Amino acid sequence: MTDNPYNFAYLDEQTKRMIRRAILKAVAIPGYQVPFASREMPMPYGWGTGGVQVTAAILGPKDVLKVIDQGADDTTNAVSIRAFFAKTAGVQTTTATAEATIIQTRHRIPEAPLGEDQVLVYQVPIPEPLRFLEPRETETRTMHALSEYGLMHVKLYEDIARFGHIATSYAYPVEVAGRYVMDPSPIPKFDNPKMDDCPALQLFGAGREKRIYAIPPHTRVVSLDFDDHPFERNRFSQPCALCGAGDSYLDEVVTDDRGGRLFVCSDTDYCEGRREAGHRGHQPGGPERKEAAE
Amino acid sequence: MTAPDALLEARGLAKSYGGRMACAGVSLAIREGEVLAVVGESGSGKSTLLNMLAGRLAPDAGEVHYRMRDGVMRDMARLSEAERRVLMRTDWGFVHQDAAQGLRMNVSAGGNIGERLMAIGGRHYGDIRAKAATWLTRVEIGVDRIDDKPTAYSGGMRQRLQIARNLVTSPRLVFMDEPTGGLDVSVQARLLDLIRGLSADLGLAVILVTHDLAVARLLSHRILVMKGGAVIETGLTDRVLDDPQAPYTQLLVSSVLAA
Amino acid sequence: MSDHRDMAALRVEGLGKRFTLHLHGGAQLPVVTGVSFSVAAGECVVLGGPSGAGKSSILKMIYGNYLAGEGSVIVRHEGRMVDIAQAEPHLVLEIRRRTMGYVSQFLRVIPRVPAIDIVAEPALAAGLDRDAARARARELLTRLNLPERLWQLPPATFSGGEQQRVNIARGFAGDHDILILDEPTASLDAANRQAVIGLIGARKARGAAFVGIFHDEEVRDQAADRIIDVTAFAPRAAA
Numbered sequence: 203m204t205d206n207p208y209n210f211a212y213l214d215e216q217t218k219r220m221i222r223r224a225i226l227k228a229v230a231i232p233g234y235q236v237p238f239a240s241r242e243m244p245m246p247y248g249w250g251t252g253g254v255q256v257t258a259a260i261l262g263p264k265d266v267l268k269v270i271d272q273g274a275d276d277t278t279n280a281v282s283i284r285a286f287f288a289k290t291a292g293v294q295t296t297t298a299t300a301e302a303t304i305i306q307t308r309h310r311i312p313e314a315p316l317g318e319d320q321v322l323v324y325q326v327p328i329p330e331p332l333r334f335l336e337p338r339e340t341e342t343r344t345m346h347a348l349s350e351y352g353l354m355h356v357k358l359y360e361d362i363a364r365f366g367h368i369a370t371s372y373a374y375p376v377e378v379a380g381r382y383v384m385d386p387s388p389i390p391k392f393d394n395p396k397m398d399d400c401p402a403l404q405l406f407g408a409g410r411e412k413r414i415y416a417i418p419p420h421t422r423v424v425s426l427d428f429d430d431h432p433f434e435r436n437r438f439s440q441p442c443a444l445c446g447a448g449d450s451y452l453d454e455v456v457t458d459d460r461g462g463r464l465f466v467c468s469d470t471d472y473c474e475g476r477r478e479a480g481h482r483g484h485q486p487g488g489p490e491r492k493e494a495a496e
Numbered sequence: 497m498t499a500p501d502a503l504l505e506a507r508g509l510a511k512s513y514g515g516r517m518a519c520a521g522v523s524l525a526i527r528e529g530e531v532l533a534v535v536g537e538s539g540s541g542k543s544t545l546l547n548m549l550a551g552r553l554a555p556d557a558g559e560v561h562y563r564m565r566d567g568v569m570r571d572m573a574r575l576s577e578a579e580r581r582v583l584m585r586t587d588w589g590f591v592h593q594d595a596a597q598g599l600r601m602n603v604s605a606g607g608n609i610g611e612r613l614m615a616i617g618g619r620h621y622g623d624i625r626a627k628a629a630t631w632l633t634r635v636e637i638g639v640d641r642i643d644d645k646p647t648a649y650s651g652g653m654r655q656r657l658q659i660a661r662n663l664v665t666s667p668r669l670v671f672m673d674e675p676t677g678g679l680d681v682s683v684q685a686r687l688l689d690l691i692r693g694l695s696a697d698l699g700l701a702v703i704l705v706t707h708d709l710a711v712a713r714l715l716s717h718r719i720l721v722m723k724g725g726a727v728i729e730t731g732l733t734d735r736v737l738d739d740p741q742a743p744y745t746q747l748l749v750s751s752v753l754a755a
Numbered sequence: 756m757s758d759h760r761d762m763a764a765l766r767v768e769g770l771g772k773r774f775t776l777h778l779h780g781g782a783q784l785p786v787v788t789g790v791s792f793s794v795a796a797g798e799c800v801v802l803g804g805p806s807g808a809g810k811s812s813i814l815k816m817i818y819g820n821y822l823a824g825e826g827s828v829i830v831r832h833e834g835r836m837v838d839i840a841q842a843e844p845h846l847v848l849e850i851r852r853r854t855m856g857y858v859s860q861f862l863r864v865i866p867r868v869p870a871i872d873i874v875a876e877p878a879l880a881a882g883l884d885r886d887a888a889r890a891r892a893r894e895l896l897t898r899l900n901l902p903e904r905l906w907q908l909p910p911a912t913f914s915g916g917e918q919q920r921v922n923i924a925r926g927f928a929g930d931h932d933i934l935i936l937d938e939p940t941a942s943l944d945a946a947n948r949q950a951v952i953g954l955i956g957a958r959k960a961r962g963a964a965f966v967g968i969f970h971d972e973e974v975r976d977q978a979a980d981r982i983i984d985v986t987a988f989a990p991r992a993a994a
Contacts, residue, residue, distance in 0.1 A: 335600060348578045352615030356600075356607045359614065362621050363604055363643050428621040527845055685866040692865075714865070718844045732819060732844040739821040743777030750778060 211258040211291040217241055221259035221414070225405060228416035233378030234346070235329050240412040245286075249279060251409025253306045253325035254286070260321060260405070261287065261304060266294045268302035273310040273451065273468035280308075297471050309372070311393040313450045313472040316402035318419060324387045326408035329415065331375045331385035351383045354426055362431055371436060377424045378417055392436050392451045397423040442467045445476035446483040502563065503528045503669060503701050509548050509558035511541075518544040520725040521558065528668060529699040533716035533733065535706055535748070541725035542705045543673060549703060550590055550671040551580055565668075585612050589662030589670035593677045595654035598661070599646045605632060605657055606642040612665045631660040635690060652683035656690060663694065670695075672704045676711055688714050709752050713737055721745045764933050764964035765817065765855075766793040769826035770840075772812050773990070785990035786812045790826065792983050796932065799955060799965035801979035804986045810968045813985065814935050816840070817966060818857045819847040830855060830933065852880045855933040858926030860941055862918040864911050870921045871896065871906040877929035888928070895924035899950050915942045927954050934958065936967030940974050952977050 209215065217239075224238035243251040261267070267287050271280040275297035283306060284295045296302050299314040306323040316322060332342040335353050345353065354375050361369045374391035378384050386397060387406060397404060397417060404417040417423060427433040441448040443464040450472055452465040464485060467473035477486070502525035511519040519541040526532050534542045547553035549560055551572055560572040565587060575583070584590070592598040599608050609628040610618065618624050629639045635656035637649075646654050655675060662670060675691065676684040692715055695702050706712055712719055712733060719736040721729040721744065729742040740746045770790035776782040787809035794800045802810040815821035816839075817828050823840035830837050832854045839847060851857070856877065865873060871892050878888035896906060899920040905913065910921050919942045926934065936955075940948045948971065955965060955978050969975040975982070 335603065344577070344581075348581060350581065350615060352611060352613075352618075355614040355619070356603060356611050359607050359610055359621060359624065360604060363606055363625070429619050430622050530845060689865070689867045717848055731822075732847055734820050735822060735844075738815070741775075741822060746777050 206290070206292060208290040210263070211261045211287060211293075212244075213241065213255065213258045217255075218259040221255055224414045225256065225259065225416065228405070228414050229403070229418050231382070232418055232421050233376075233382030233384040233415060235384075235413040235415045237412055238414050240409050243409065245282070247410040248327065250283060250306070250308055250325035252407030252411070252414070253308070253323050253409075254283060254407075255409060256323045256405050256407035256414060257283075257287065257304060257306045258291075260323075261291055261293060263291070263293065265303045266296050266301055268296050268299060268305045268471075269307075270305065270310060270312065270469075270471075271308045272453070273312070274470045276470065298475075299469075299471050309388050309390075310451070310468060311389055311396045313447075313467070313469045314475075316396075316400060318401045320402040322400075322402050322404045324389075324404065324406045326385070326387040326406045326411070326413070328373075329385055329406065329408040329411050329413040331373075331383055346382060349381065351377075351426075354383055355428070358426060358428065358431075362428070368427065368431055368433070374433075375426050377426060379421050379423075383426070384415060384417075390436065390451055391425065391433075394423070394425045394433070395435060399423075438465065440465055441483060442473060442476075443483040443485040445473045445481045445486075447473065447476055447481070501527055502561075502569075503530075504549065504563070504703075505561045505569075506549055507559050507561075509545065509555045509560070511544050511548060511553065511556050517541075517725045519548065519555075522722075522725075522727055523558075524720060524727070524730075526669075526701050526703060528701055530718065531695055531700075531702040531704060531716045532718050532720060533704045533706060533712035534720045534722060535709060535712050536722035536728075537707060537748075540722040542707075542722045544725075545722065546671055546673055546703060546705045550588070551584065552590075562669075582616075585615050586665045587667050587669065589659075589667045591655070591658055591662060591670060591672040591675045593674040595646065595651070595658045598658040599654060601646050604643045604645055605637070605649070608646065608657060608661045609664050612661065616665065627664060628660075631664050632657075634663075634694070635660045636686075650683075651679050652687055655679065655687055659691065659694070663698065663700075666698070667700070669701045669703070672702060674706055675704070676706075676708070684711075691715060709737060709749065721748065762795050763793040763829075764796045764831050765966065766829040766836075767791055767813070767817065767826070768829065770813065770816055770823055770828065771825040771990075772809065772816060772821065773824055787985065787988040788825070788990045790985070790988045794933070794964045794966055796962045796964050797959050798980045799959055799967065799978050801967050801969055801975050801982045803975070803982045803984050808985045809988065810985050811937060813988075814857075814937050814966065814968065818851070818855065818935055820857075852877075852929075854931060855935065856926050856929050856931035857935045858923055858937065858939045860919075860938045862910060862922035862925075864909070864918070866911070867909055869907045870901070870910050870913075873910065873921060874924040874928050877925060877931075881930040891928055892924065895927055895954075896920070898954065899924055900947060916944065916947070919943060920947060923951060923954070927958065931963065933964045933966070936965060936969070938968050938970055940969060940971055948974050 221238055224236045228236045243254055269280040269284045271277040287293055288295055299312040304321045308325045330342055332345055332353055335357055336342050358368050372390045373385055373388045374394055376384055376386055399420050401419050403419055406415045425433040438452050442452060444466050447467055450467045453468040455464045455466055457464055505525040507523045509519055509522045522545055536542045548555045561569050562572055563569050606625055606628040609631050610624040613624050629642055632639055632642055637653055637656055646657055676687050704715060716733045719733045720727055723744045729736055729745045737749055740749045768791050771788035772786040774784040790813055804810055812821055816823045819839045828839040830839055832850045874892035875888040878891045901920050910918050923939050940951050
């Protein structure tokens with residue numbers, strides 16, 4: 203590491219300590235948004251500056267890092283962040299969920315179950331779930347302090363009134379450990395049940411908003427709903443075209459300019475793993491995902 | 497002052513802004529089911545008084561006590577923030593002159609009415625919606641407007657929606673700050689009639705701030721006349737308006753065109 | 756508070772009134788002084804005297820509408836004697852609801868409320884249920900010859916006489932033991948004046964006490980058991 207001009211994982215040690223203190227507090231108060239002195243990072247806001255700072259603060263030399271964006275390891279954002287830590291910390295990186303000790307994610311939770319020795323770091327754009335209906339931060343903080351979460355249900359009420367069902371399909375609010383209501387970041391609500399009783403530590407970093415929050419391992423996470431409109435995980439009408447998985451979250455991929463489309467696993471590692479294991483979908487050869495993404 | 501059957505009682509409420517005394521030691525009590533009108537010109541301190549009574553403004557001096565639903569008289573200043581907020585969205589209501597202050601303008605009428613129910617733990621969409629519909633009907637808004645946002649409502653409808661939003665938890669005390677101000681005369685009459693009917697039917701105590709003596713006469717049992725932050729005269733509404741004693745009250749009453 | 760066993764429903768003692776006109780240099784306008792009389796249950800006392808003698812002011816002080824400058828107005832309210840001049844506003848309102856009604860010269864129109872409900876309101880306030888209150892309102896409006904087609908309409912557009920009949924019906928709809936009548940028949944025709952006299956007689960028979968002003972001599976003589984000349988209470992010319 204002598205030839206590395208950066209401090210380990212880019213941030214100076216004081217900053218990392220400050221962030222760790224925020225993380226510890228966040229773990230101690232599940233779902234509570236802890237303010238922290240978010241630093242300028244060598245990337246624009248919206249590209250995961252919160253997640254990157256959390257990862258930098260918890261990263262050790264022996265960690266194995268995986269970074270996904272919308273479930274994929276190979277998008278610009280994921281590739282850049284992986285390269286960033288490979289360069290500034292010299293850590294080993296991977297695309298295999300099972301091999302990673304730290305997984306930084308934008309908008310997904312991997313399909314493969316996570317374990318106790320893993321940490322999931324979410325990139326968060328807007329940490330405040332109440333903001334849509336109550337723009338005053340002074341008021342939303344009081345509402346959290348007093349567990350006044352009726353407004354969250356107003357949002358769901360509006361959904362049902364307008365669409366006949368709870369149409370919120372991502373960033374679906376959850377109650378953590380029976381106390382704080384939390385925005386799980388824009389993951390699809392399909393992933394919400396994975397947060398409940400998850401063995402892995404889940405950390406959430408919002409760089410622009412300067413907030414860190416956490417779900418400790420094996421914490422009760424409940425998606426808000428109504429008695430007569432219970433929370434439902436979205437289902438897909440067909441399995442993955444490539445690997446045939448019927449239990450994963452699918453992305454729609456446009457294959458040509460004549461309306462052709464495919465539904466394939468959003469979690470590329472999961473899809474590849476299944477195909478390596480011999481699973482096939484109805485269009486196993488299907489266009490290369492990279493091409494489609496371009 | 498001893499008021500064994502007071503619902504709310506204030507003693508020596510004072511507030512000054514800079515050197516100017518907005519409210520100079522006002523004491524009053526209101527009983528359950530009583531409608532009290534606070535009248536006076538702008539700058540008389542009536543809105544300052546209302547906001548202090550309603551716990552929206554901390555007084556420089558004085559106390560406000562309220563008889564909670566368990567019958568115990570509590571000093572509002574000693575209530576925890578949580579208790580105070582629960583009180584304000586269950587047993588109290590506040591109707592603003594500007595409906596935009598009292599409504600969530602980007603939430604449907606049903607959501608606006610349902611908010612208090614959800615805030616106290618309502619988790620059955622169908623029940624919440626049914627109650628919202630009932631209240632829309634009670635304030636004479638068509639149930640077919642339940643999913644419209646207040647931005648699509650007229651001024652009079654917004655005020656009626658604001659009232660429904662407040663009354664859905666069956667409060668015992670409602671504060672009203674010029675509820676008919678800024679509305680057309682015909683719309684005013686309808687709203688006044690509605691407030692009059694609801695407060696009588698529900699046995700609501702109302703503390704109503706208005707500069708309009710006709711509104712006070714129609715709605716209130718008792719009147720409190722304010723000037724320069726002080727109470728000039730108080731008494732039965734028709735007594736104060738028909739036989740005003742204080743010079744200022746006589747001026748106020750004589751300045752009104754008889755309708 | 757006096758507690759001796761007189762059968763008076765209402766007793767006025769040393770009542771006096773003077774207006775202070777603050778907007779006119781604090782000019783004093785003495786109206787009456789030393790007004791004392793009592794009204795027994797089942798009796799109708801009529802105040803007589805020329806206009807300006809203070810008859811209406813006396814009625815308004817009895818009702819609590821005017822502040823009594825001096826003296827007291829003792830009313831038998833649910834078995835106890837209460838001084839209106841000293842009573843708290845809520846008690847005055849309670850007395851008006853239960854014990855003492857007032858029929859003024861004019862109906863104070865409440866917007867949008869149908870005539871029948873305006874009449875039924877005091878009956879509701881007295882504790883009748885909705886149907887019984889409306890039945891009583893219908894009976895009164897019938898006796899006062901108000902055409903049935905008007906019952907469901909707000910009286911704002913009615914003629915003066917029609918409005919006044921609504922007003923009288925409303926005044927008689929409660930279960931008041933004391934009724935104050937402030938020239939209720941002024942705008943009525945002969946037939947309706949007789950209807951009012953009939954109502955007064957019926958209520959007297961049930962023990963109601965009346966204090967009233969009637970300009971029409973015929974009505975006054977038929978209704979009154981006793982006439983009190985209020986010129987006797989004129990303030991001595993102080994000026």
